Amino acid sequence: HMNPPAGVQTKTVERGMEPKAQVRLVFTGPYEWSPENEYAFYSLGEVLDIKLREVIREEKSGTYGIGVQPSSSRFPEQRYTFTINWGCDPQRVDELVSTVFLTLDSLKNTGPDELHITKVRETQLRSYEVDLKENRFWQDELRSSFYDNLDPRRILGRKEEVATLSRDMIRDAAKKYLNNQSYVKFILLPEKK
Secondary structure (H helix, E strand, O other): OEEEEEEEEEEEEEOOOOOOOEEEEEEEEOOOOHHHHHHHHHHHHHHHHHHHHHHHHOOOOOOOOOOEEEEOOOOOOEEEEEEEEEEEOOHHHHHHHHHHHHHHHHHHHHOOOHHHHHHHHHHHOOOOOOOHHOOHHHHHHHHHHHHHHOOOOHHHHHHHHOOOOOOOHEEEEEEEEHHOOEEEEEEOOOOOO
């Protein structure tokens, strides 16, 4: 029964000599599991991965890579964790954290561009076409259907599910899961000489 702390928490650690910082933002909270919520939640992760890569890596040249990891659980309780992490120059930590939050706010207020929705749809459909040929995919999906008490025929409805992806779905998911009032920020900085 260990839950993350409520509110906004920041922890900065100074260790190591390499002139590089590591930043991790972790959003957590209660989760209402359903196939629809799962799809919206993980699609939000895909949209945000594209958006942050464009803004933080390509526009700001702030990092070589930025990672987005959504994760949900049903047991022992329904909760979600949404993690965003990257490495950068220690002098740019505050600037890039601010840029990430501006990007999150934009997503929550107006939703993503239609171009991002199209990219995610195309990626999901390509992945589905490949997955259908893999035994591992079928094994995982059939096990999940049994475990979640869902009709296994739903596996064949992925194209219809992808067709439901919309700006409003992602905007609403961002509002629900990326709460500016409840997150933990971890920063690793090099030791001061």
